[in-house]
Amino acid sequence: MAKIELTVAIAGNPNSGKTSLFNILAGAHQHVGNWPGVTVEKKEGFYENDQYKIKLVDLPGTYSLSAYSQEELITRNFILRERPDLVIDVLDATNIERHLYFAVQLMELACPVVLALNMWDEVEASGIKIDHALLSSLLGVPIVPISAVKEQGIEQLLGTITGFASSARVSSNKLEYQADLSEEIDNLALILAEDQVLAKSYPLKWLALKLIEQDQEVYQLVHERAVWLRGRAVLEKAIKHLQGHFDRSPESIVSESRYAFINGAVKETVQVPLRKERTLTEIIDSILLNQIVGLPIFLFLLWLVFQATFRLGKIPMDWIEQFFVTLGNLAVRYLPDSTLTSLLRDGVIAGVGGVLVFVPAILLLFFAISILEDSGYMARAAFLVDRIMHRFGLHGRSFIPMVLGFGCSVPAFMACRTLKNEADRLTTMLVIPFLSCSAKIPVYVLLIGAFFPVHMQGNIMFGLYMLGVVIALIASALLKRFLFKGLSEPFVMELPPYRLPTARNILLHMWERAAMYIRKAGTFILVASVIVWVCSNLPSDRLAAHEHKEKVLQINSSATLSSADKEAQLLVLNSDYSSRQLAFSISGRAGHLIEPLIRPLGFDWKMGIALISGVAAKEIIVSTLGTIYSLENSEKNVGDLQRALRNDPAYNPLAILALLVFTLLYVPCIAASTVFHKEAGHWKWTVFYIIFSTATAYFMALIVYQGGKLLGY
Amino acid sequence: MIYSSTIMSEHQGTAKISENGSRELRLSELRTGESGRILRLVGSGEVHRRLLDMGLVTGTEFKVATVAPLGDPIGLKLRSFSMSLRKEEASKIIVERTNG
Numbered sequence: 001m002a003k004i005e006l007t008v009a010i011a012g013n014p015n016s017g018k019t020s021l022f023n024i025l026a027g028a029h030q031h032v033g034n035w036p037g038v039t040v041e042k043k044e045g046f047y048e049n050d051q052y053k054i055k056l057v058d059l060p061g062t063y064s065l066s067a068y069s070q071e072e073l074i075t076r077n078f079i080l081r082e083r084p085d086l087v088i089d090v091l092d093a094t095n096i097e098r099h100l101y102f103a104v105q106l107m108e109l110a111c112p113v114v115l116a117l118n119m120w121d122e123v124e125a126s127g128i129k130i131d132h133a134l135l136s137s138l139l140g141v142p143i144v145p146i147s148a149v150k151e152q153g154i155e156q157l158l159g160t161i162t163g164f165a166s167s168a169r170v171s172s173n174k175l176e177y178q179a180d181l182s183e184e185i186d187n188l189a190l191i192l193a194e195d196q197v198l199a200k201s202y203p204l205k206w207l208a209l210k211l212i213e214q215d216q217e218v219y220q221l222v223h224e225r226a227v228w229l230r231g232r233a234v235l236e237k238a239i240k241h242l243q244g245h246f247d248r249s250p251e252s253i254v255s256e257s258r259y260a261f262i263n264g265a266v267k268e269t270v271q272v273p274l275r276k277e278r279t280l281t282e283i284i285d286s287i288l289l290n291q292i293v294g295l296p297i298f299l300f301l302l303w304l305v306f307q308a309t310f311r312l313g314k315i316p317m318d319w320i321e322q323f324f325v326t327l328g329n330l331a332v333r334y335l336p337d338s339t340l341t342s343l344l345r346d347g348v349i350a351g352v353g354g355v356l357v358f359v360p361a362i363l364l365l366f367f368a369i370s371i372l373e374d375s376g377y378m379a380r381a382a383f384l385v386d387r388i389m390h391r392f393g394l395h396g397r398s399f400i401p402m403v404l405g406f407g408c409s410v411p412a413f414m415a416c417r418t419l420k421n422e423a424d425r426l427t428t429m430l431v432i433p434f435l436s437c438s439a440k441i442p443v444y445v446l447l448i449g450a451f452f453p454v455h456m457q458g459n460i461m462f463g464l465y466m467l468g469v470v471i472a473l474i475a476s477a478l479l480k481r482f483l484f485k486g487l488s489e490p491f492v493m494e495l496p497p498y499r500l501p502t503a504r505n506i507l508l509h510m511w512e513r514a515a516m517y518i519r520k521a522g523t524f525i526l527v528a529s530v531i532v533w534v535c536s537n538l539p540s541d542r543l544a545a546h547e548h549k550e551k552v553l554q555i556n557s558s559a560t561l562s563s564a565d566k567e568a569q570l571l572v573l574n575s576d577y578s579s580r581q582l583a584f585s586i587s588g589r590a591g592h593l594i595e596p597l598i599r600p601l602g603f604d605w606k607m608g609i610a611l612i613s614g615v616a617a618k619e620i621i622v623s624t625l626g627t628i629y630s631l632e633n634s635e636k637n638v639g640d641l642q643r644a645l646r647n648d649p650a651y652n653p654l655a656i657l658a659l660l661v662f663t664l665l666y667v668p669c670i671a672a673s674t675v676f677h678k679e680a681g682h683w684k685w686t687v688f689y690i691i692f693s694t695a696t697a698y699f700m701a702l703i704v705y706q707g708g709k710l711l712g713y
Numbered sequence: 714m715i716y717s718s719t720i721m722s723e724h725q726g727t728a729k730i731s732e733n734g735s736r737e738l739r740l741s742e743l744r745t746g747e748s749g750r751i752l753r754l755v756g757s758g759e760v761h762r763r764l765l766d767m768g769l770v771t772g773t774e775f776k777v778a779t780v781a782p783l784g785d786p787i788g789l790k791l792r793s794f795s796m797s798l799r800k801e802e803a804s805k806i807i808v809e810r811t812n813g
Contacts (some may be wrong), residue, residue: 032723038782048808062766063763063766064763064766066760066762066766067757068763094793095794096793097792097793098767098768098792098793098794101766101768212779225744247753247760248753248754249754249757250773251757251761251762251765252753252754252761252765252771254766255766255770256770256771256772259768259770259773267745272793281795283777285778285788285795287783289779289782289788290782291780291782292782294781295781295783381795383781383786383788383797384783385783385798386781386785386786387781387783387784387785387786388783389783390799430749441716455721489759490759490760490763490766490798490799490802491786491797491798491799491802492760492763492764492796492797492798492802493797494767494794494795494796494797495788495794495795495796496794496795497795500720512754588763606733
């Protein structure tokens, strides 16, 4: 017998436990994508038993179904256009009034709804009494009490879902508004009913209500139609009538009316015991939001997240790196010495390693973020630092991703998902690269150590970090003022009760992020690292290769040299050859090509090559300079390279300072840029980001070099 | 656009003495620990909408539970939950004090 297929959407407020319910029902049978055209996540999954195959769609968590945010539009458009067989609205039963406000709006959409009263275990423990049977009959929709965390009531919920679907019953909700509002809605709906197309595709009372609420989307939809000629006058009259009556915005009147309906129902069905003692959440808040220790605790927790992600993450990262180096060496040992082998080792194997090396950091970061989010602390963290961030046009939630930027931009960009508002998220992502990531440290150590006296070194390093912070803050203030004007999210935000995170949710979240990174960014980074290999190895300098081979033969066949001497000479020979090959390659030529462009910054073609290779990964700047100066193992023998740089007449401390500033600010490595692209969701942002960061770097380096020259350095 | 000046409330949020003698003030003027009742919201747009969605409608009682260590934003308790908002947003909410 074929299974009955159903589509069930899961909706609800943020913090309602919606995702927990989805995770229980779908388990690992879920995947995350994006809603078409936007960067809001779309989660889908399946639940199956012997009779049913239920497709589950996790709708974004929202407080309302207005047209102000993408999440709200997605939710209501999905319900209106895709017409799921059923919508499960997940409510936090300990905060039933506000959660019913969303339920009422679902009922307005006239779609079949089942209310899942979540956190029922907490309701019982706290002595709240909810007569859910009576509430169900007052609202006219089925209600099932559940506890997603304890997995209670799930069977009953499934029973209600399938029972509901098979009986093909349309919910007969008993929603009522204040008399005046009701009357106006009916009047307007009557007019709209003349339009057959609208009447077929939308609940008319909902359209009427939304028009009275001044909903832009519905207004756009209706005002193009012929019926609007009459509708407009009726609407204007309705609004005038309501305003005259209540002396408030029509939006306020509608919201009040919904809450009045809810209060009526709640009064009859819910009894909250009078409590004198403070709740656990209040006690925890008295510490975590404390005037004196609140911020220090936050900074400590942030430090822990940082340590977990980067310090702890470094251990498996080193293993992964080591593994791929060994693998590459094995390939070289057992395969013929050819360009293809080199491509395999330095392009493909190193590329796969370069992708996987970030996975431990991502897993650990999302372990920490899941705990912070699910426990309810993330909202408090934003609350604590919003004052500072808001001054620069950012949101309190931008703080944590920005701090992570000091470690590595890859997880920092991914952490920006905690920012719900598109403009806030993009602004934060665009300024994160200015915060000095840890891969730039070897470059600083090399250059500062080579050109500045010991007593200045610490200050210059500190100055670079501070410059990054200052530029990031100025940039975000400018971006907010000119590019994302008026688009920031209001800070009207819930401070949810503290709850224990569940292992299931944490693990699924970690897995989902890491899988997404590997699937979406992984292939891209791999391709990019192959391209970088091609650029620095092709075309091959045949003349140099030929001469190199002959010299190697000469040395090897020499009778006079000892084997130690031979080895030493071969090393020098190899380095010379690499240096010539690099200069001959695409990158090498590009270095020469851009020399006139970077001359005003005090850079020459060698720095040009180093900066171009640095796009692959910042620490490569060091090894590239090593290759240019024909030094083997330059990462290990920093001293040799520093001497070589100092002896190069092309460089002076001022040019090096400009180079440091440029390195700090210019476009991040390929891995980070790829993740940026995937997270930002549109090419135009990636292009903007590359130009924005590099132009800033160029401009600042120009100021340093030319300004320094003017001052006589 | 039909939604224009006719629709927006004329209240600019200035504090005044209402008829029954209780003083109208902005929510941002209340101190930590004080309670109040919402009279109306001023302004429009997304902030207005969000405040309504959170249940800050006329007649709702609330308490200013906490202020962030840096002085802004503030934390409110109402119905059975807590929420935060910036003072800038709180200044668009006209309330009366209920704690005497």
